[in-house]
Amino acid sequence: MLAETIFDLVVVGGGPSGATAAHDAARAGLAVVLLDRAGRIKPCGGAIPPRCIRDFEIPADMLVARIFSARIISPSDRKVDMPVTNSYVGMVDRGPFDEWLRNRAAEAGAERRTGTYEGFSRDGYGTATVHYKDRDGTPGTLRARCVIGADGALSKVGKDTVRGAHKVPYVFAYHEIIEAPAGRSEQYEADRCDVYYRGSLSPDFYAWVFPHGRTMSVGTGSAHKGFSLKGAVADLRQQMGFDGQTLRREGAPIPLKPLKRWDNGRDVVLAGDAAGVVAPASGEGIYYAMLGGRLAADAAIAFLRTGDARQLATARKRFMKEHGRVFFILGIMQYFWYSSDKRRESFVKMCEDKDVQRLTWESYTEKKLVRKGPMAHLRIFLKDMAHLLGIVRPT
Known part of the structure; x- marks a missing residue:
């Protein structure tokens, strides 16, 4: 593309939120660029509910496991089985899943660019300009009539453009993807998630064992900076006898409260983790990220078609109308329990x-x-x- 090209929309971040936003906007006929840095996989249990599968048309072959029960474990080792009633929970591997979403966006017409976001500015005409470096470190710019920041928790786009975006509370999550044990046992079943509510494994969140087919995610999270997440995961693996080969280790902050503002009132709107839409207490984020991306795309489309920047605020308004009460209740639950x-x-x-x-x-x-x-x-x-x-x- 020529340097002077002005795109309708630049989406920064190619996770579930950004890829969904790029897909929906491109399918609506906008000239879209999806900017994503290669090789980044977010630590994530990978759970997606049936509604997510339906609403976003996720094919069955993207599921690496189906979960039919959860087992929660107390500090005293009390175990409570919670069978899923008349349904299931799908599990995805974020590496292949996110790439499939990005490819779907490209098939809808979005142009993919690989690069790391560096900053935001405006040209002499006031047009939003996204600065990035490609995988070789070469600087580049993208000019756009609108920008969606879907670059994760502690979003750089948010910090550069949206007032208050730096104030989101978060926990830091860490997990290890390891080879799953063969067969069923008391410690592991391929269709059951285990959740540990134990202060030694997390002083303010929980630890988990989530099946991923041939592999599994063993992880924990905490907002306590002095708490050793790696040490807790090592302890859990030792206690449960999970000695399979470690395939990946990943860590990242996870926001626990939606931002009070998602847009800059002019031409930028945030989505997904960048907007803080991860459920408190559970840490669930894929469905909410994809919904946030869809609502951000809707808001961007309305803004670009009308020229009314107030349309950008509708992304947050619509999300909070549908899910704000749930987030409030879960936040209280986490704080107390x-x-x-x-x-x-x-x-x-x-x-x-x-x-x-x-x-x-x-x-x-x-x-x-x-x-x-x-x-x-x-x-x-x-x-x-x-x-x-x-x-x-x-x-």
């Missing part, structure tokens, strides 16, 4: 309740609060209050 091993023990005990399990899975798989079954909600509320007040204690 993850604060001590005593509370973690009570939390795991509470998860033995069949109403809790059913409503949890129904909400998770369809990504909305379940409004049916008011008596079940009442029973959960009363039991929750009993645990909070110490009337019921784990045994």
Whole structure:
């Protein structure tokens, strides 16, 4: 392309959010560039619910495993099995999955560029200019009428363009992809996720073992800077006897609260981790990232067609209208239940309740609060209050 070309849209970041935004915008007829740095795989359990598979037309061959239950483990080693009711959870390997999404965006008409974002400026006409370096270190620029920043937590695009984008709280996650054990055992089943609520493995989050077919993800996360994530993963692997070959080690920050503002009021809007849309308590992010990318693309399309920069704010408004309440509830849940091993023990005990399990899975798989079954909600509320007040204690 000629240096003076002005694209309709430049998307910075080629993860699920950026690739989805580029795909949707290109399919709508915009001239789109997807800028992504090669070789980066985010540490991620890889879980995607059925709604994500439906809404974003993810083919079955992208799933490396199907999960039909979760097992949660308390500090005292209490184990609670939570079977998925009438559904399942898909698992993807982020390396092939993200590349498939980027290729899909290219097939829709987006131009792929490989490079690392360096900065943002405006030319003499006020046009947004994205500065980057390609894989050889050669500087380049991309001029655009609109920019979507989907460059992950602690987004550089956000810091350069959106007020308050540097204030997002986050945990740091680390995992190791290792060879999965052969066959089933007490310690590992290929269709079950294990979640450890134990202060020694994470003082404020949780540790996990997620199957990925022939491999598995063993990881943990914490906002405590002095806590050794690698040490915790090593301890978990030693305790469980997971001595398979280590294929990859990855770490990255994961945001825990949506930013109060996602756009600059002029020509930039953020999406995915850059906007802070990872669910508190669970750390789930793929579905929310892809939805954020879609909403950012919708907002960019509306802005470019109308010239009204207020359209950029609709991405956040639409997301929070649908999921803001869930994020608020999960944030409170994490703040309270993850604060001590005593509370973690009570939390795991509470998860033995069949109403809790059913409503949890129904909400998770369809990504909305379940409004049916008011008596079940009442029973959960009363039991929750009993645990909070110490009337019921784990045994």
